[in-house]
Every structure is written in C-alpha cells, then in structure tokens.
Amino acid sequence: MAPPQPIFSNYNQTTLEQYSYVLYPGNGTISNGTNCYLSFGNFHPSIYSNGTVDNGTNCDSPYYGIAARGGVGIAFATISILLLPFSINSLHRLGKQHLKHEHKRFRLISRRWQWYWVFLIHALSAVAGFLSIDIDRDYIAGTSFTSYGAVFTAVFPCCLGAVWEMTRHWGSFVERQKFEEDPYSFRDDKFRSAYILLAPIFVYLFGFLFFLLAVLRNWNNVIKQSPDFIDNPRWKVGIFLGLVCFILIVLHVGFIYHFWHPSHLPLKIPLCFVGVAVMLSYCIALSFDSHFSPFDSNSSIVAVSVWGYIPILYLLLVMNIAAHYQVNDDKIILRQRSERENARMQAALDTVVVHDDNLFRQDNALGYSDEKQSAVRVPPRAYTNAEIKAFARANMQAMQKSGISDQR
Known part of the structure; x- marks a missing residue:
C-alpha cells in the first residue's frame, strides 16, 4: 500500500551516505539494512552526524487497524483459551489415581502426557493468534511476523506428540487389562519388548527433527516475503520427517492389534489421525505453493483458517469430547476386578x-433307614x-x- 503523501526527505545527504541510509519513496521508509524508520506524513525522523536517530518510528510499528487476519487470529486464540478449562478438567478426571499403588509397568504419568502436550498446543495457539494481529497492523512485516511464524509452526510437532501419547496410552491400557486378567499370559517376547522400548524413541526422534528443521531456523527471512523461504529444501525435509513420525504412530495401532487383540479401536484415534493428516497435507502443499501460506502477508486468510487453524481446534475438540465420555483407567480396573471376583x-x-x-x-431319632432318609424331601431354606x-x-x-x- 502506498504511503500517504508527502514523503519526508529533508536529510543531510552526507550523513545518509556515512551510515548507509537509503530513502525509499515507494513506501516512505528510510533504512540502512539494520534500522528502518517511517518517513512520511507526520513521521519525521532526525538523523544526526554521530548516527543517532531522534523521533524515529520503526517500520514494523502498528500503523494500520486490525484487519481480517487479526480478527481471525483473535477468534482462534479466544477459542483455544476457552477450551483450556475443559482440558484441565480432563486431566484432573482421567489422570487422578484411585488405586493405592501403581504398577511399575503402568505408571500414572502415562495417561497424563497427552494432556501436557495439549496444554502446550493451547498456549502456542493463543500466542500465535494474538501475534497475527500485528501482521496486519504493522506497516512493514517485522518481528511480529517472525515470532508468529516460529510459534505457529511449533504447534504441528506438538499435535503429533499429543496424538502419539493418546495412541500409545490406549495400547498400554489394553495391555494393562490383559495383565490384570492373567499376569502370566504374557510370555517373554524379545521383539515385543524391543518394540516397546524403541517405538517412543523413534517417534520422538523424527518429531524433534521435524521441529529442528521446520521451526528452529532463521525466521528473519520471512520479512523479505520470499517464496524460497517456505519451499526450500530444509522445510521439505522437515515436513517429510514429520510425515514419517505420523506413519509410525499409525503403524503403532497395528502393533497393538497384533499383540494384544483389543476388542475395538476408540473412535477418537482415527478422528485425530484425520486432523493430523490435514495439517501435514497443508504443510506439504506449502512446500510447492506459498500463495496460501500463513507466512505470506498477501495470502488468503480463508485458506489459512481452513487448513491451518481449524484442524488444530478440531483436535482439541475431539480429545476433550472423547475425554468427557471416558472413564478413569483405575475405575475401570477396579470394576473389572470386582466383576472377576464376583464371577x-x-x-x-x-x-x-x-x-x-x-x-x-431328626431322621436318625425317628429311626428312618438310609433309604427312607434319602426319600425325605428337604424343605428349602x-x-x-x-x-x-x-x-x-x-x-x-x-x-x-x-x-x-x-x-x-
């Protein structure tokens, strides 16, 4: 958007050249690559001969009003915050211990990890939503855009972590019920033992590499709005590793069925798989086309909302709705113990x-023989x-x- 007129250009040319400042009449800014100031309308920065700047307003200052991206970001952050009490309640109900002692094979922390990841999703989603407000307001995309990019991208590995812990704990609880029913039914199986040990290591390894390549990078390049920043090899490799992490989570369901033969698969697991698949599909699409990227200030906010924000809220809703109808593991174990005892x-x-x-x-006193005694009907009592x-x-x-x- 062209700046209001007139452009302020009353500077000492020698001072500008000495400190490498360049005036850009096209957008009304003056910058030396490190510092950038608005120089139009009522913005009149003073640059002294020693290099100090007085009355300067940074280029990433909020100049415009809240636009569509900011409004959607506020709604996204607000919904995420409103869902937080439900997640806290789910952790309180499902993570509470009702048995005096926990088995070393089935720790209490196992069923809580899912909700720890969910809390991190809540926090990052709220921060990303509020940071998106300044993307529309800033005259030139700056620190708000870099912070938004890093925080919003970090939500995706956290979603993988939450879905993995949910799936892993379901398998652990199936094993626990089998173990409670017959502790000696599990024979020593080296493959099963090795898989139980290595599966979390590989899942978190690929999830961390996804985080390392896609999140921990120089987000200052996003200010240049260059498409190469999104579809570069680092992003593509990071998304590929995230896809491998997701495939390992899906394969874990087959492992559970192979060894423990559960009666059914909870509906929340395939529903959450759908949400994660949509997220990864969106990230893969960004690798080839950045026109609907959340890191492009000119991209469609509808595309960002549908493919970026809604799947995250969808995961939070599915997990909390499923938790509302779910019973605490210890209560199920106590009920099954009681049923077996009654049986x-x-x-x-x-x-x-x-x-x-x-x-x-009485029969002996009357002198009845054994045959007569057997013929006597015993009245029920x-x-x-x-x-x-x-x-x-x-x-x-x-x-x-x-x-x-x-x-x-």
Whole structure:
C-alpha cells in the first residue's frame, strides 16, 4: 500500500551516505539494512552526524487497524483459551489415581502426557493468534511476523506428540487389562519388548527433527516475503520427517492389534489421525505453493483458517469430547476386578453342597433307614450372606488344597 503523501526527505545527504541510509519513496521508509524508520506524513525522523536517530518510528510499528487476519487470529486464540478449562478438567478426571499403588509397568504419568502436550498446543495457539494481529497492523512485516511464524509452526510437532501419547496410552491400557486378567499370559517376547522400548524413541526422534528443521531456523527471512523461504529444501525435509513420525504412530495401532487383540479401536484415534493428516497435507502443499501460506502477508486468510487453524481446534475438540465420555483407567480396573471376583464367587457357590445336619439328626431319632432318609424331601431354606460366603470360602480352600495335592 502506498504511503500517504508527502514523503519526508529533508536529510543531510552526507550523513545518509556515512551510515548507509537509503530513502525509499515507494513506501516512505528510510533504512540502512539494520534500522528502518517511517518517513512520511507526520513521521519525521532526525538523523544526526554521530548516527543517532531522534523521533524515529520503526517500520514494523502498528500503523494500520486490525484487519481480517487479526480478527481471525483473535477468534482462534479466544477459542483455544476457552477450551483450556475443559482440558484441565480432563486431566484432573482421567489422570487422578484411585488405586493405592501403581504398577511399575503402568505408571500414572502415562495417561497424563497427552494432556501436557495439549496444554502446550493451547498456549502456542493463543500466542500465535494474538501475534497475527500485528501482521496486519504493522506497516512493514517485522518481528511480529517472525515470532508468529516460529510459534505457529511449533504447534504441528506438538499435535503429533499429543496424538502419539493418546495412541500409545490406549495400547498400554489394553495391555494393562490383559495383565490384570492373567499376569502370566504374557510370555517373554524379545521383539515385543524391543518394540516397546524403541517405538517412543523413534517417534520422538523424527518429531524433534521435524521441529529442528521446520521451526528452529532463521525466521528473519520471512520479512523479505520470499517464496524460497517456505519451499526450500530444509522445510521439505522437515515436513517429510514429520510425515514419517505420523506413519509410525499409525503403524503403532497395528502393533497393538497384533499383540494384544483389543476388542475395538476408540473412535477418537482415527478422528485425530484425520486432523493430523490435514495439517501435514497443508504443510506439504506449502512446500510447492506459498500463495496460501500463513507466512505470506498477501495470502488468503480463508485458506489459512481452513487448513491451518481449524484442524488444530478440531483436535482439541475431539480429545476433550472423547475425554468427557471416558472413564478413569483405575475405575475401570477396579470394576473389572470386582466383576472377576464376583464371577469366581459365583463359580464357587455353584459347586457348594449344603447338608442340613438338624434334619438328618431328626431322621436318625425317628429311626428312618438310609433309604427312607434319602426319600425325605428337604424343605428349602434361605441362607444368609455370611453362610454363603463361608460355604464359598471353604469350597475354594478345598479346591486349592486339591490342586496342590494333584500337583504333588
């Protein structure tokens, strides 16, 4: 956008040449490559002979009003903040311990890691949304654009981390239920043990490389609005490694089915896979066409919202809605233990044979023979819970002694 007229050009030419300042009438700025100041309308910077600048306004100062990008960014940040209490509540409900002791094989932290990543997504999304406000307001894209680019890109590896921890914990909980049912059903399997050890290492390795190449780079180049900054080899390799990380997460589901045979796959997992797939597809598309890139000030805000912002909010919604209907792992384990105990008790009761000694004593007193005694119908009688438990306990002890003697 052309600056308002007139352009202020009342400078000492010798001072400008000494400190390499150049006046750009096209956009009304004066810059030496390091420092940049507005020089039009009411902006009249003074450059002294010693190089100091007085009354200077930086080129990345908020000159314009909030536009479409800023408005969408505010909405994105606001929704992310509003969803944060639901994530906190999900962590409180699902991460709470209801058992006295945790098994060293199934640590409590296992089910909490997903929500730690989710909290990081909330924070980065809110920061990126508010930083996008200054992209429209700044006269020339500056530090707000560089900060926005780095923060917004960092959301994608965090989404991979959250989805991985959600998938990994589901497999861990399936294993835990099998272990609770029969601790000796898992035979030593070197491949399974090696996979459990190496899978998280490889997933986080490729996720970190994605972060290293796509996020930790010189974002000052984005100010130049050069397409080469996005579709350069570093970005492409980083996105490829992120894709490998996502493929490993998907393959982990097949591993869980191969070894532990779960009854069903939670719907939240494929739904979250769809969200991550859309994010990675968007990043891959940016590698070949930067016209709808969030790092291009002239790109379509609709494209940035649909392909960049909405998938992130979609993941947060899916995880929190699924958590609302999910039961704490410890409560499920306690319920299953109770069901197994009741089943064992019922099986023991089915084998209990009760003799009414009082009735047999009366028969003997009347002089009934064994044949007559067997013909006597024993009237039914209700037994108390204490009697039933005593019968079952005695029967179980007898069965255990019988099993021990058989082994001998």
